[in-house]
Amino acid sequence: MAADTNETLVVPSVHAHTGQGLGTGNPADAFVVEPPRARTKKTPRRTRTNFEMLAWLFMRLSGVLLVVLILGHLLIMLVLDGGVSKINFAFVAGRWASPFWQGWDLLMLWLAMLHGSNGMRTVINDYAEKDSTRLWLKTLMGAATVFTVLLGTLVIFTFDPNI
Amino acid sequence: MSTPTVEKHSAALDAAEVGGVKLITVTLRIRRFNPEELPDPVWVDYQLEMDPKERVLDALNKVKWEQDGTLTYRRSCAHGICGSDAMRINGRNRLACKTLIKDVNPEQPITIEAIKGLTVLKDLIVDMDPFFQAYKDVMPFLITSGNEPTRERLQTAEDRERFDDTTKCILCAACTSSCPVFWNDGQYFGPAAIVNAHRFIFDSRDEGAEQRLEILNDREGVWRCRTTFNCSEACPRGIEVTKAIQEVKRALVTRRF
Numbered sequence: 001m002a003a004d005t006n007e008t009l010v011v012p013s014v015h016a017h018t019g020q021g022l023g024t025g026n027p028a029d030a031f032v033v034e035p036p037r038a039r040t041k042k043t044p045r046r047t048r049t050n051f052e053m054l055a056w057l058f059m060r061l062s063g064v065l066l067v068v069l070i071l072g073h074l075l076i077m078l079v080l081d082g083g084v085s086k087i088n089f090a091f092v093a094g095r096w097a098s099p100f101w102q103g104w105d106l107l108m109l110w111l112a113m114l115h116g117s118n119g120m121r122t123v124i125n126d127y128a129e130k131d132s133t134r135l136w137l138k139t140l141m142g143a144a145t146v147f148t149v150l151l152g153t154l155v156i157f158t159f160d161p162n163i
Numbered sequence: 164m165s166t167p168t169v170e171k172h173s174a175a176l177d178a179a180e181v182g183g184v185k186l187i188t189v190t191l192r193i194r195r196f197n198p199e200e201l202p203d204p205v206w207v208d209y210q211l212e213m214d215p216k217e218r219v220l221d222a223l224n225k226v227k228w229e230q231d232g233t234l235t236y237r238r239s240c241a242h243g244i245c246g247s248d249a250m251r252i253n254g255r256n257r258l259a260c261k262t263l264i265k266d267v268n269p270e271q272p273i274t275i276e277a278i279k280g281l282t283v284l285k286d287l288i289v290d291m292d293p294f295f296q297a298y299k300d301v302m303p304f305l306i307t308s309g310n311e312p313t314r315e316r317l318q319t320a321e322d323r324e325r326f327d328d329t330t331k332c333i334l335c336a337a338c339t340s341s342c343p344v345f346w347n348d349g350q351y352f353g354p355a356a357i358v359n360a361h362r363f364i365f366d367s368r369d370e371g372a373e374q375r376l377e378i379l380n381d382r383e384g385v386w387r388c389r390t391t392f393n394c395s396e397a398c399p400r401g402i403e404v405t406k407a408i409q410e411v412k413r414a415l416v417t418r419r420f
Contacts, residue, residue: 009205010207010208011206012207013208013231051382052380052382052386052387053380053386056386125348127347
């Protein structure tokens, strides 16, 4: 909460009044924040779903799981058994021969993508100023998420080590 | 957890405290806005001789009474109870009547501006209607069923303790207007409304908790909270606002309250 003193003019008190009377005469020129919570036609309708609660819970639970999954992943990939130098096609093929590592990677892919995109959804909700911008950004992000998740899932399940 | 009132302590001011009244020169830098005069807000500097042990509200009064009568701000009780004079002093939301000049570094100009996120009408006065609309929307009154008792509705000291913290709210809007989510999304209920819902949700005598929780379960309800803690920091009554919001969230998940 820093004071943003730089954006507006500083004037001494003797010059506080311009004596210009009614400014430009156009109230639309005035610097006014749009009143919050205004009930207009565009005001979102009240929903009766638990979506926001489930999204919030998902963030907490997936976050806890992701800590384990990602730290384990990084440990295996970067630290144990000679670190990153051991990673090659054979290493990946060997891992994905086991249903356990297939499941690990699948879970990590889904949780990380959904966790990340839900976080981005809240960021877009906060920062997009126009409703149309918000819709477009969320559509693009949703498309990217679906594409990545589906492509990753396809690769995990159809991976052919004899390629 | 309320905003620490001491920003910078100076030896000169300590000396002033020991002796009698020693006036110092204070500069108030007030963000003034009068749409009938200028379309944009301007910062106006006022120099005054003040006892540093006086409050920022006294300085504002001095400006209004002795220098410029057009300065506009709200104040009623001047003792931190009515909640009229919440404003941004040196970039933090505080009550002008609870902030001493010596505690906000008077060696620099003291910046004073209207609380953010609400429409400024003139100078330090904002339109509080949307704030009170959110307050009304959570039904801040006792909801019961059955016959009225002929005497008080009794409850144990432990039951009273459960929501004691949130009964302290004076509806000054310091918390709601310090919330970055509220700045961006004016449809959000804001901390103050949730605090006042909490006060009834956790009251053992009240039977409207389900209804209030359902209202706050909406898109613009408690789930918008990012636990930034600005509200807890801003509250002049020291209410643990973020904790209250988290308790409402937990009540929504577990349905226990």
